[in-house]
Amino acid sequence: MRGTIVRMATAGKRRLVVLGTGWGGYAFLKSLSRSTLSQLDVKVVSPTTSFSFTPLLAQASCGTLDFRSALEPIHSTRGIAFHHAWCDALDLCKQRIEVTPASKPEFRPADPLTPTSPTRAQERATTYSIGYDYLVVAVGSYNATYGTEGVKENALFLKDVSDARAIRWRILSAFEGTNAAYPQPLSKEDEEQVRARLGFVVVGGGPTGAEFAAELHDLIRQDLTKIYPHLARLASIKLLDAGKSILSSFDKGLAEYAMQKFARDGIEVVLNARINSVTDQGVWVQNPHGGAELMRAGMVVWSTGITAAPIVKALRGVAKEDRSHKWLTDAKLNLLVHQPARDKGEIRGNIHQPAPDKQEGDVVPMTNVWAIGDCSSQATPLPATAQVANQKGSYLAAVFNASPTHPSAQEPFKFKDKGSMASIGSNEALIDSPVGKDKGALAWLLWRSAYTIMAMSWRNRFLVPANWASNLLFGRDVGRF
């Protein structure tokens, strides 16, 4: 293997390949210095052409922010070659990855939101290989459905800007379509139908689900009620969680506060919810008597947690966390691999061939491969948050910046918990940080300021407050496009 590296290096610059442009990958790329970039041949592989600023997605999905305020396009500037592609197979011994283009830039007259899978299948013929000397894996995670039937077909997720756009389209078209189909005055039977069409169910009471429910409430009560007063009064929002509380990662007092606020707002929080299936009629929820009841809904948003991406599951020969299948890294974020697999050159995976469940032998770090963000974990697990991924990305960039051609960390990675925030609607937010806890309007102002400062580009530092100002004057954007 060393031989390979030297050969490649003599043929030109050392090749750094980065998989993924989420919080981990984007932070890593952004923090690489100009000098580091000039000394390496850097390639980025990602199935999406932009980084989604996830904390603002709930707002983008409800018209509070433009979609473009929540995304940063990934470009090929700064000497980075961007491959708009899926990584389908990895061979860590031969130091190669196989990728399939994710875009079909030839004719495609319609539909940006069609699922990428069919296209991917069509284009499999064009799969190609990329070799690397250094590999940074930041492929993130998928939405967990826990095998619940019908979720993928009937529910919407909220992981990137195209999800936010689909949700917004659905909310507005639910109101527009109901308004067109049920002329005033509404009969009793009509009212029942309208309630079903305008029932919104959010599954998962974590920050994403809770923020989305709150934002949707504000959109309906502050904006859509002006346009459709007779419909908005029949709309309902239900927030379901399998646990004993929503926002369970927050301080108990703050979570209580949020629950009380939601109760006042009329957002129905359903705890200990067990979901059997999701259909095009709504959500089937288990009742205490063992049967199931249909909670009718016009839209279901699913945000219950994460599961490993197919390529993460498929890789054999690496050390993995038992239940989550996440790859294990050492404290310097180098991937841990099983010694026998390494010796036999068997550290590889292909999304079409799932890996065997268990592998034996001592583990050793692979010094030219790093894994950051949701696809990876460590002996002491950290939460699967943007903050962790972001800090790991910056840490790793510092390692490369210190010695671009021989990156090797001196110090282990240390996570600095800066706390968490969640908006809960009506200009209120929760802040739970090591330096203090706060809730209400001041917390909301802090929350807004923090995200304005964090917004990754100057363009968005300008756009986000401009959007908010425009909302004050004209309300949220209710045009559907």
Add this chain to the structure above:
Amino acid sequence: MRGTIVRMATAGKRRLVVLGTGWGGYAFLKSLSRSTLSQLDVKVVSPTTSFSFTPLLAQASCGTLDFRSALEPIHSTRGIAFHHAWCDALDLCKQRIEVTPASKPEFRPADPLTPTSPTRAQERATTYSIGYDYLVVAVGSYNATYGTEGVKENALFLKDVSDARAIRWRILSAFEGTNAAYPQPLSKEDEEQVRARLGFVVVGGGPTGAEFAAELHDLIRQDLTKIYPHLARLASIKLLDAGKSILSSFDKGLAEYAMQKFARDGIEVVLNARINSVTDQGVWVQNPHGGAELMRAGMVVWSTGITAAPIVKALRGVAKEDRSHKWLTDAKLNLLVHQPARDKGEIRGNIHQPAPDKQEGDVVPMTNVWAIGDCSSQATPLPATAQVANQKGSYLAAVFNASPTHPSAQEPFKFKDKGSMASIGSNEALIDSPVGKDKGALAWLLWRSAYTIMAMSWRNRFLVPANWASNLLFGRDVGRF
């Protein structure tokens, strides 16, 4: 028929139905007074939920403006019931229309841009009828393809915001995809492929086509060249027209000026172009020797002219313009119908049963039906422009405002030509108006001011200049969503 009107009127308010929310329908609705609206039962039927501000679509399609700056959502405020539906059949004697819902507000996990036709077919079962006492038809027109093979499948149009969005998606994904597929440095063969992928062909040199070509040129030269310098130099724009000049509706000197500007910019103008077909490879153009040559293109935008909508073609018993099939109205915009058809109650049409080509007999105005905009014409034809449709809409609203329950015009409609404008890129525009002709940077400032004032809502009067200011600071928006 008179009997019918009286019966309906005694049962409640008189029913006004408006078909279409383009320039004609939107101007009509917007100009109806509060008092008129309160005295009538007003229903609007349109397959789109927003009015597209067409002069700004070229800019929206190139990221200069947000999509939302070029649209005004149609709502049910002001006592108007909005039916998001297609009008499939008309019976002017029985005073009924048949409509099919255009939205499917139940589950539709993806794809706002899927063509509406399949959905429409699925939903035919839910077709319903709407009766009216007064009918205003403003259904506009379709893009003319002159029977050219492959246009509908492979070319993009530019008539509304969803078209603009599809075009923008395609431009950006052409660059992103090419960038991912052809790593630098490019070989000779690669360069050939890149030229084909980044060839942009615009068919039709009217204001829409010319403005789009100019805007695309600016997007590529001012913004995309910064991100993809090695690709932008290989991109090309061709503007094809079947006639002897582009912008032929403008003063000859101004059209010449635009041609010279385009030549300097490297936009290739091809005149007297005869197009055989459009394929996924590009445009097959006839050469002087009778053969055809392939003009390779990654995207083809088609804006050659208009043709009558199916429902307009299908209506029998009405007077029509010979070649265009547009409905004829009298000077007060009342629909002209053939006397025998009227007597026999045969003034009807269904999009599935095309009307016979010719009908005989004297024509008489139908006093409760008006036709405005591109679907209609008069003895002295006016240009098929937004300006004409807009003025007709306002004129007709004034007729209703004068006597909401017995609308009948005192004076014939008179068109006031306010001239036309077209932007030609690099902050230059053409103005051709009765009070004067101008070109260059000052014309461009006037053009921008005019559209800011014309933007239909205060929201857009704020958003459009805000977009332009943001472009000055940060360049155009190159995020794809």
